[in-house]
Amino acid sequence: MNSENYLQGDSSEDRATSELLAMLSKRLKTTVRPEQDLFADGMINSMFALELVVQIENIFNVAVEGRDLDMANFRSVNAMANLVRRLAEK
Amino acid sequence: MTFSKELAEQCSFVDVLIGDQASEWDAQAKIPSDILRHLGARGLLCPQVPASVGGPGFDSLHAGEFTAHLGSRCSSIRSVMTSHGMAAWCIQKLADHDQRELYLPELTSGKLAAVGFTESGAGSDLSEMTTRISRHGKGATVDGHKVWVTGASYADFVIVFGRIENGAAAVVVPISSPGVRVEAITDALGCRAAGHANIYFDNVQVPADNILGHEAQSLPLIITTALSYGRISVAWGCVGILRACLAQATSHARTRRQFGKPLEQHQLIKRYLAELFVLEQSAAQLCEHASRSWDAGTPDTAIKAVLAKQVSARNAAQGSAMAVQVLASAGARGSDLVARAYRDSKLMEIIEGSTEICQLLLADHAMSLY
Numbered sequence: 001m002n003s004e005n006y007l008q009g010d011s012s013e014d015r016a017t018s019e020l021l022a023m024l025s026k027r028l029k030t031t032v033r034p035e036q037d038l039f040a041d042g043m044i045n046s047m048f049a050l051e052l053v054v055q056i057e058n059i060f061n062v063a064v065e066g067r068d069l070d071m072a073n074f075r076s077v078n079a080m081a082n083l084v085r086r087l088a089e090k
Numbered sequence: 091m092t093f094s095k096e097l098a099e100q101c102s103f104v105d106v107l108i109g110d111q112a113s114e115w116d117a118q119a120k121i122p123s124d125i126l127r128h129l130g131a132r133g134l135l136c137p138q139v140p141a142s143v144g145g146p147g148f149d150s151l152h153a154g155e156f157t158a159h160l161g162s163r164c165s166s167i168r169s170v171m172t173s174h175g176m177a178a179w180c181i182q183k184l185a186d187h188d189q190r191e192l193y194l195p196e197l198t199s200g201k202l203a204a205v206g207f208t209e210s211g212a213g214s215d216l217s218e219m220t221t222r223i224s225r226h227g228k229g230a231t232v233d234g235h236k237v238w239v240t241g242a243s244y245a246d247f248v249i250v251f252g253r254i255e256n257g258a259a260a261v262v263v264p265i266s267s268p269g270v271r272v273e274a275i276t277d278a279l280g281c282r283a284a285g286h287a288n289i290y291f292d293n294v295q296v297p298a299d300n301i302l303g304h305e306a307q308s309l310p311l312i313i314t315t316a317l318s319y320g321r322i323s324v325a326w327g328c329v330g331i332l333r334a335c336l337a338q339a340t341s342h343a344r345t346r347r348q349f350g351k352p353l354e355q356h357q358l359i360k361r362y363l364a365e366l367f368v369l370e371q372s373a374a375q376l377c378e379h380a381s382r383s384w385d386a387g388t389p390d391t392a393i394k395a396v397l398a399k400q401v402s403a404r405n406a407a408q409g410s411a412m413a414v415q416v417l418a419s420a421g422a423r424g425s426d427l428v429a430r431a432y433r434d435s436k437l438m439e440i441i442e443g444s445t446e447i448c449q450l451l452l453a454d455h456a457m458s459l460y
Contacts, residue, residue: 027458028458029459029460043458045451045454046310046311046313046314047314047392047393047396047451047454047455048454048455048458049310049311049314050311050314050315050318050391050392051389051390051392051393052389053311053389054387054388054389054391055389058389066184066303066305066307067257067305067306067307067308069307069308069311069312069315070307070308070311071308071310071311072308
């Protein structure tokens, strides 16, 4: 998708979340809720988190680096959406 | 794959440099340091470092084919290369601009580096790491120990992972720093000349600027990233082991005669040769797959690296055992090529994620896919 349009939209908050939900649901072939703790449910380990890093970089045209490479940023769709919004503001 | 001219040239350089000395190095558990510095000065111990900082700038696929070639000649040197390459990769990933400009040209001009992850109480479970890095003004103190650091006996500096403040960090420690003690392991099962050592850090003082990226980082993702590089490197090295075994086994089968005909006409030997070929080809295909994925930056590169490492190490262990059977008494002395391959490949099933750890990662991946 076009990242610039995506970032300028009024409802970008919902759109970040819905993009991530769509990506994860497709990848995991199951419905994921925004607040769901993906660690607790055994869905994410460090290998999968790295996969998500690249997915997020590609979808949202951001760079996830340094301190942001933290498992906590991938704990839930809400956490990932927060990361995306923060990086988009950079 | 079509070898680029440069790759072919570098492979010939390696053949001349190593010659027939690998068995002797294995027996002595030591590689002459000028050999390693020669390779390092050409940037060949970290071939993926970009040309802008003095590296050869190979992509993963070409670096992989070179790694396999080096591994077919001497797994100990290939092991040093894996460690040095991981050090360079950690700097590429974690360092800031100034640190990259400072360290990477050193790593491509003959200085040797190693990476310390494992501790006596933190092997597969690196969350148990106890080495501490503490900052005070412009300085930092490193306390702790690392075990089985590949290449450490030859290294000028080691990249040490440890705990810092509320996270983890990697710090560049010159081996010559007061308080650093290197205890060489000279009786390793395999890759005996790879300079494995345990390193002890007792109140070691370094500039705080040696902390890569200058800040605390989160350990799991950083280590997984560094290990992905190491896994692809080890996997290609195992392809090299299999190619060396194939060359040796086919040559022996052609010339050695028993019961009035060459070994290659005996069906049970043919089966070994066929199996060896299948093991080499299947490992090489997965390595190529992982490297292409690395070069394209696809999301599942890390798991493809695990898959390549898992299959290549297992295939090398099985294939080298077959090569020993084919060579029989002609390859059964301590540092003979296939005897080395047999010992070296077993070690490859242990490092950079043991076969069992790789199985856990692959099982979780399978669970996420289906």
